[in-house]
Amino acid sequence: MQVVRRAGSRLCRSWVCAPITGVPAVTIHTDVQQLQEEAVKKEVEEKAASLSRSNFSIYPPIPGQESSLRWAGKKFEEIPIAHIKASYNNTQIQVVSATHQPLARASCGTEGFRNAKKGTGVAAQTTGIAAAAKATGKGVTHIRVVVKGLGPGRLAAIKGLTMGGLEVISITDNTPIPHNGCRPRKARRL
């Protein structure tokens, strides 16, 4: 019945369009016992899957508390950081060590793109690959990614970093959000 509830809450139209989606409606109401057995089976499978996945949490290890997670023998706080500034017209990537020593820097402009082409996902991906190549030259394997801005290169740069051979272990969003500070520019009239 929980399956039915979820399906019902998502597709309110099913009440009106039941004749069109006749097959699921028929199986729901005629074989209640079968549905209950399926629900029990699904719960058992979910428990088994969650037990295998329970060691992984989406939250990062906090510096104050001990955690047993290690990447290439390093703790979370000692892994280099890749700062990605994804503005609307350009994407810049800088890989920095955990002690804030610069390791590699690349941007769409340094990769040969000009003007409007810098503000594309393709340019961001090539920038990611170039930055990853320079960073692996300095012995970096795992990185924590910090993204700033909401541009076209936001996801493409991370993909480029992984394609270039670096392993991303965490993604942080550091987009500056004003708590109603400066007034932005006026609305565009298209």
Add this chain to the structure above:
Amino acid sequence: MAKHLKLIARTVMVQEGNVEGAYRTLNRILIDDIKRRRYYEKPCHKRQRESYETCPRIYNMEMAHKINFLMQKNRADPWQGC
């Protein structure tokens, strides 16, 4: 200078590189807010947009409540045979 610890808030750990989708859904509300702040939204437009958004929200919540209530009982299939 920074009053909060860095790299803890708004951070998602990546599991074999396939949590980018989960990261996006995590950030969905933040992204809408950032998009809105790019250009200034006048208070009159903001009030109109808020009231426009609450209408489907109220309807969806009431409908979900109604469906959950109705589903508490097993009923005969009204469209059996279709």
